[in-house]
Amino acid sequence: MTDTPLVCSVGSGQMPKKLYAVAAEFANPTALYEAAEKVRDHGFRSWDCYTPYAIHGLDKAMGLKKSWVGVCTLVGGLHGLIGGFLLVTITSVYIYPMDTQGKPYFSLPAFVPILDLLTIMLAAIFTLKGIILLSGLPRLHHPLWEWDLFSRATHDKFFVVIEAKDPRFDEKATVDLLQEMGGTNLTFIGEE
Amino acid sequence: MSYFTPSTVPADPLNRHESAEIARARQELIREPYVNNERSAAWVGDHIASVVENPAPLWWWIAVGIAGGVASLAGVCILYLITTGVGVWGENKAANWAWDITNFVFWIGIGHAGTMIAAILYLTRQRWASGINRAAEAMTIFAVMCAGVFPAVHVGRVWFAWYMAPIPNGNAIWPNFRSPLLWDVFAVNTYLGVSIMFWYVGLIPDAAAMRDRIKNKILKYFYAVICLGWRGSARQWANYEFGYLMLAGIATLLVITTCTVVSSDFSTSVIPGWHGTIFIPYFGVGAIYGGFCMLIILLVPIRQYYKLQDIVTLRHIDLCCRYTLLMGLFVAYIYGMEFFIAYYSGNPNESFTLLHDRIFGPYWLTWDLMMIFNCVIPQLFWSKRVRRTPWLAFFIVLFPSIGMWLERYVIIVSSIHRDFLPSSWGMFYPTYIDVLTFTGTFGIFFLMYLLFIRFLPVIAIAEVRSVLPEANPHQPPVVIEHNQGGSHD
Structure with missing residues (x-):
């Protein structure tokens, strides 16, 4: 389509046509953590850290708010509880009333295990959905995957990526900031 | 800590014995690391991934062959049962539950320890469990699958099994939601579903790690799909x-x-030996007991043959053995409590079943073996040396594993074969179909487990990495000391 590469390291080669972000590598979790705090304090919004494993406290260092997954769990649990209640009540009392051992048609204590299990099932399904959808997944492609080094973000490398759509993003100043914080392998990432 | 002299101070020659004591005490206080030999995050990833990346070892092919052969036994037996009838099993009018439900409870019990390790130990911040939780969760899923076979086929006309699901059908029949047996259907399905989801969530980052490193094109595609595009x-x-x-x-x-x-399947009935409120904790601890035994059986060969001793350390085996011992003690306590309640209640039927028939009746041998295997043999785990000798622990837990199966057999068969009315007494003898079906489920379990260790990271890579000292951003990297366990500020 175009001759311009999608990825080019800072200070060499041709810039991508449409810039997605500038990325920098950091040596270890400590350096990444400190860098994250600084990027946060500079007021960036569209940026992210990439790590092979969850680093404890990094969300705070980045100024992230509490995840919404817990809300998904609650909503799912309520779906299960209310849906389950309607299911057992409507079928056992109205549609198919069955006299078993003289128990009342509406025998709530005997329904508790079913309600409990449906609450758990739906809460789990919604939690899983929450994790996946809130994380922006599933995703077939991502501009960062054009960068060869990025495949090690799941292995042993730590990256800070500041996106070009951030209002505070400035090609020169952001690169300088990342360099100043000790970032190496600074790279411009393009998108199509 | 002021009691301990700093190590730089030379030991007082007149007081040599005491300083040796202090040195030993200090040694005891040092926490063992989660991962031995100061391994790096990259090493952890490489090493765990190598299990998948390297060509399958010969023993794996042999094991798959054996497990596959045994698994096919279950297939043949189940097919025979479905085409012929439940009469091919040894059940009769006196004992209409026997091996089928015994096997079901046995397998579902094994399933419990996996979730116990992965969930409860996670909630209680037992970070050592990160090294074994993937293996334990996989065990859960496969054990629950094996468990599901028995209630599904023991209903007889399997093609009507879908009546248990609450879905509109042509006869306008709905299930009885007050029945513990229907609760069981919901419980097993929910358990299987949630276990798979829990396992899968943990797998997403590791699948991404595998996607980014594996050379094989087909496997790369496979991991790319299951990781959903995870970027970390x-x-x-x-x-x-x-x-x-x-x-x-x-x-x-x-x-x-x-x-x-x-446990409600049993305790809501009035059969002596079943009708007890203690059944709920009884089944809980019994399940976790059997599950920890199975986990040790799985982990010891895996860590040995795949050289994962630095990740599944002796400490992991030690802790699993301690849990086994703890659960064994609970189980022993509950046995004792059952006897006491049978005696104290003064109920003649209860006393007959628990204090006479089980011990001196025709099934005395299963009762004796159950007591020895579950209550006596695990006491060996009081010794640290035994707990830290993996193959010895492996050998020891074989006994409670069998013992826990015998326990379910004792509970089920010895309770119902002689209930209230002597005219309806009888005996249960397993047929060879009973035996082969149960043996076959071991084949299914191990076959699935072997496929799991071949194609998915057997240890949670990302989680093990996150408990490494270098993963803590609040301490200087590279410097690794031994006494820094448990820091999570």
């Missing part, structure tokens, strides 16, 4: 961690619910 961004990790915590909480609730429901 901090925002994703925040959702992941929070969701994992939520799922751990849900799964913990579910472990308790499921063993409650499975």
Whole structure:
């Protein structure tokens, strides 16, 4: 389509046509953590850290708010509880009333295990959905995957990526900031 | 700590014995690391991934062959049962539950320990469990699958099994939601579903790690699909961690619910030996007991043959053995409590079953073996040396594993074969179809487990990495000391 590469390291080669972000590598979790705090304090919004494993406290260092997954769990649990209640009540009392051992048609204590299990099932399904959808997944492609080094973000490398759509993003100043914080392998990432 | 002299001070020659004591005490206080030999995060990833990346060893092919052959036994036996009838099993009018439900409770019990390790130990911040939780969760899923075989086929006309699901059908029939047996259907399905989800969430980052490193094109595609495009961004990790915590909480609730429901199959009836409120904790601890035994059986060969001793350390085996011992003591206590209640209640039927028939009746041998295997043999785990000798621990836990199966057999068969009315007494003898079906489920279990260790990371790579000292951003990297366990500020 175009001759311009999608990825080019800072200070060499041709810039991508449409810039997605500038990325920098950091040596270890400590350096990444400190860098994250600084990027946060500079007021960036569209940026992210990439790590092979969850680093404890990094969300705070980045100024992230509490995840919404817990809300998904609650909503799912309520779906299960209310849906389950309607299911057992409507079928056992109205549609198919069955006299078993003289128990009342509406025998709530005997329904508790079913309600409990449906609450758990739906809460789990919604939690899983929450994790996946809130994380922006599933995703077939991502501009960062054009960068060869990025495949090690799941292995042993730590990256800070500041996106070009951030209002505070400035090609020169952001690169300088990342360099100043000790970032190496600074790279411009393009998108199509 | 002021009691301990700093190590730089030379030992007082007149006081040599005491300083040796102090040195030993200090040694005891040092926490063992989660991963031995100061391994790096990269090493952890490489080493765990190598299990998948390297060509399958010869023993794996042999094991798959054996497990596959044994698994096909179950297939043939189940086919025979479905085409012929439940009469091919040894059940009769006196004992209409026998090996089928024994096997069901046995397998579902093994399933419980996996969730116990992955969820409850996660919630209680037992970070050592990160080294074994993937293996334990996989064990859960496959054990629950094996468990599901028995209730599904023991209904007789399997093609009507779907009546148990609450779905509109042509006869306008709905299930009886007041029945513990229907609760069981919901419990087992929920347990299987939630276990798979919990396992899958943990697998997402590791699948991404495998996607980024594996050379094989087909496998790369496979991992790319199951990791859903995971990138490991901090925002994703925040959702992941929070969701994992939520799922751990849900799964913990579910472990308790499921063993409650499975025990309700028995305790809501009035059969002597079943009709007890103690059944709920009884099934819970019994399940976790059997599950820890199975986990040790799985982990010892895996860590040995795949050289994972630095990740599944002796400490892991030690702790699993301690849990086994603890659960064994609980089980022993509950046996004792059952006798006491049978005696104290003054109920003649209860006393007959628990204090006479089980011990001196025709099934005395299973009772004796159960007592020896479950209550006596695990006492060897009081010795640290035994707990830290993996193959010895492996050998020891074989006994409670069998013992826990015998326990379910004792509970089920020895309770119902002689109930209230002597004219309806009888005996249960297993047929060879009973034996082969049960043996076959071991084939299914091990076959699935072998495929799991071949194609998915057997240890949670990302989680083990996150408990490494270098993963803590609040201490200088590279410097690794031995006494820094448990820091999570």
